Amino acid sequence: MHLVLFLIFGGLCVAGALNLLLQRHPINSALSLIVVMTSLAVLYLLLGAEFLAAAQVIVYSGAIMVLFTFVIMLLNAGKEERTHGSKAAYIVGFPGAAALLGILTYIFLKQSDHLGSAKLGGYLVTTSDLSRVLFRDLLLPFEVTSVLILVAILGAVALARREH
Amino acid sequence: MEVSIWIFLLLSVLKVAVVTVITLMAVAYTVLLERKLVGRIQNRWGPSRVGPFGMWQPMADGLKLFLKEDLMPTNVYKPLYILAPLIALTCALISISVVPFGKEIYYKGVDLFQIADLNIGLLVILGITSIGVYGIALAGWSSNNKYSLMGALRGSAQLISYELALGLSLVGVVMRAGSLRLRDIVNIQATHGLLSWNVFGGLQFVAFFIYLMAAYAETNRAPFDLPEAESELTAGYHTEYSSMKFAMFFMAEYANMITVSCVATLLFFGGWSSPFGDLLPAWGGPVVQALLPVFWFVLKVFFFLFLYIWVRGTLPRFRYDQLMRFGWKFLLPLAIANIIATSLWLAFRAA
Numbered sequence: 001m002h003l004v005l006f007l008i009f010g011g012l013c014v015a016g017a018l019n020l021l022l023q024r025h026p027i028n029s030a031l032s033l034i035v036v037m038t039s040l041a042v043l044y045l046l047l048g049a050e051f052l053a054a055a056q057v058i059v060y061s062g063a064i065m066v067l068f069t070f071v072i073m074l075l076n077a078g079k080e081e082r083t084h085g086s087k088a089a090y091i092v093g094f095p096g097a098a099a100l101l102g103i104l105t106y107i108f109l110k111q112s113d114h115l116g117s118a119k120l121g122g123y124l125v126t127t128s129d130l131s132r133v134l135f136r137d138l139l140l141p142f143e144v145t146s147v148l149i150l151v152a153i154l155g156a157v158a159l160a161r162r163e164h
Numbered sequence: 165m166e167v168s169i170w171i172f173l174l175l176s177v178l179k180v181a182v183v184t185v186i187t188l189m190a191v192a193y194t195v196l197l198e199r200k201l202v203g204r205i206q207n208r209w210g211p212s213r214v215g216p217f218g219m220w221q222p223m224a225d226g227l228k229l230f231l232k233e234d235l236m237p238t239n240v241y242k243p244l245y246i247l248a249p250l251i252a253l254t255c256a257l258i259s260i261s262v263v264p265f266g267k268e269i270y271y272k273g274v275d276l277f278q279i280a281d282l283n284i285g286l287l288v289i290l291g292i293t294s295i296g297v298y299g300i301a302l303a304g305w306s307s308n309n310k311y312s313l314m315g316a317l318r319g320s321a322q323l324i325s326y327e328l329a330l331g332l333s334l335v336g337v338v339m340r341a342g343s344l345r346l347r348d349i350v351n352i353q354a355t356h357g358l359l360s361w362n363v364f365g366g367l368q369f370v371a372f373f374i375y376l377m378a379a380y381a382e383t384n385r386a387p388f389d390l391p392e393a394e395s396e397l398t399a400g401y402h403t404e405y406s407s408m409k410f411a412m413f414f415m416a417e418y419a420n421m422i423t424v425s426c427v428a429t430l431l432f433f434g435g436w437s438s439p440f441g442d443l444l445p446a447w448g449g450p451v452v453q454a455l456l457p458v459f460w461f462v463l464k465v466f467f468f469l470f471l472y473i474w475v476r477g478t479l480p481r482f483r484y485d486q487l488m489r490f491g492w493k494f495l496l497p498l499a500i501a502n503i504i505a506t507s508l509w510l511a512f513r514a515a
Binding site for chain 1: 241244283284287288290291294295297298301302304305313316317320321323324327331342343344
């Protein structure tokens with residue numbers, strides 16, 4: 001059951017990501033990105049991270065991607081022209097990406113003993129477990145991160161502010 | 165208890181079908197209720213010709229919408245134009261699946277009064293609502309019409325703004341229950357009848373007020389119906405839609421109203437619990453005892469739907485800047501203050 005769901009949503013995730021790159025209309029790409037993010041939420045759920053899954057849907061698919069589509073709609077961005085792109089990207093890009101993927105796979109497989117493993121659907125982190133970790137054990141890093149985000153917001157406001 | 169997977173599957177499918185049909189019927193009759201009530205508020209009768217008291221009016225309307233010609237305007241972006249009403253209606257209907265209607269009663273391992281009992285039920289509802297924005301946004305954009313686009317932009321901006329206040333207003337309730345599971349939230353309110361409901365005994369009336377305002381804005385209902393303000397935008401985001409596609413938006417709006425009323429009932433008014441607590445004697449057999457909570461639940465939801473329509477018949481529409489100021493400068497700080505006050509109170513009580 002879990003495996004079937006994993007295959008469906010993993011496949012959907014990859015298909016969405018490919019579609020995101022191949023589509024020429026920005027709004028289609030944005031919608032594919034929503035599919036990717038929502039399928040990722042299901043994958044998190046399969047790994048037992050229920051709060052993360054809900055947050056992924058609410059924050060990423062709900063709020064951030066609405067902003068994306070909002071901007072695309074507001075600017076009325078048209079279809080992209082298909083360009084040939086630089087040759088360097090073809091020559092270096094594909095082997096580079098393949099090499100990076102290879103290295104990552106190699107390292108993960110080699111270090112799999114140290115990394116530990118999670119079974120599909122076998123491990124459930126409830127919201128109270130998560131909040132205990134976030135607000136007790138890791139309180140300082142959590143608060144510092146939120147201050148960091150606040151600083152980023154202030155920076156954006158300062159940049160966007162009209163000079164008098 | 166070992167139950168065959170097929171019986172479980174069959175019963176679950178049956179449950180889903182029954183709940184969907186009931187929801188759709190409720191949607192149809194909420195429309196009738198609205199037309200009748202708004203009619204009375206405006207000193208006229210409302211629909212009264214089709215059947216006794218106009219009872220068959222929703223059926224006639226449904227049939228009419230089915231039979232109407234499905235127009236496809238020339239310059240729309242077809243895939244999204246067709247997808248948008250589907251997204252709107254699906255999201256509106258899915259969220260009802262986590263709502264518990266009555267006490268936890270199992271028949272062959274299947275919970276009779278709830279489709280899915282999730283640990284994060286409340287978050288699931290919020291998540292699905294936030295996905296529902298795409299229905300409105302894409303409808304407006306793909307219609308290739310100024311009014312539609314304006315309606316869609318207003319609609320999505322309004323949804324994003326009020327979603328924050330709405331989410332924050334629920335934090336107090338969640339803190340009190342210590343769980344995001346809707347059944348837990350109701351159970352903590354079911355101890356002393358009326359007095360233990362979150363809105364009274366839980367001291368969450370400020371949160372309830374914020375939730376109600378934000379929810380009205382989220383469902384695009386008067387006085388926050390700017391996305392479809394007919395005096396400015398023809399019909400807003402669904403201007404270009406006809407026939408069943410229009411009906412889907414219409415149904416989505418009313419299904420969302422019902423969901424919001426259900427959530428308000430569950431979180432603030434004790435869900436299916438009786439207002440008299442244990443004061444009433446337990447009369448009748450087990451079947452009556454099982455159905456009585458459902459009666460209370462439906463009664464409370466009906467009250468909220470009535471309130472919705474009453475507000476619509478009473479209040480004029482907000483101006484757009486007023487809407488944004490109200491959401492960001494009044495509701496949001498109030499919601500945060502409520503969270504702080506509730507957490508201080510809970511900490512004080514725990515100490």
